[in-house]
Amino acid sequence: MLKGHFESAGASIEFGAADYLFPVDELNVAVHQYRDAQLALDDVDGERVILVAPTNLASSYHLTQHALTAIPIESLPSAIQTRLAETIDASLETFELIQIGKWNSSSSNHSLAEFTDA
Numbered sequence: 001m002l003k004g005h006f007e008s009a010g011a012s013i014e015f016g017a018a019d020y021l022f023p024v025d026e027l028n029v030a031v032h033q034y035r036d037a038q039l040a041l042d043d044v045d046g047e048r049v050i051l052v053a054p055t056n057l058a059s060s061y062h063l064t065q066h067a068l069t070a071i072p073i074e075s076l077p078s079a080i081q082t083r084l085a086e087t088i089d090a091s092l093e094t095f096e097l098i099q100i101g102k103w104n105s106s107s108s109n110h111s112l113a114e115f116t117d118a
Contacts, residue, residue: 009051010095011088015059018052020083021071024100029075037070041099048096050088069100 024031032040041049054060073081073095085092
């Protein structure tokens with residue numbers, strides 16, 4: 001079960017068009033990953049999130065393997081903000097975060113002993 005803004009994002013950009021965001025570690029901006037990204041995304045309405053979306057099987061695999069990442073748009077350099085604004089149809093000021101990757105909802109942990117009676 002998908003969790004977060006993967007389906008409710010206000011805008012999305014294709015993985016191939018977001019090449020200027022990768023590798024994330026080289027952006028030299030505030031980047032939230034893993035649990036910090038979940039908390040940042042939980043605090044923002046889905047309509048204020050730009051999602052990096054897969055375009056094919058290879059990009060889907062890459063994004064699935066990528067750590068859940070939230071990048072505050074205001075922390076990006078102006079050159080990257082300009083490129084981002086050219087990529088989306090809406091005004092950049094209406095968005096707060098860029099989401100890369102996704103996380104799954106938590107599910108109960110099952111023991112193998114539960115399945116021995118089946």
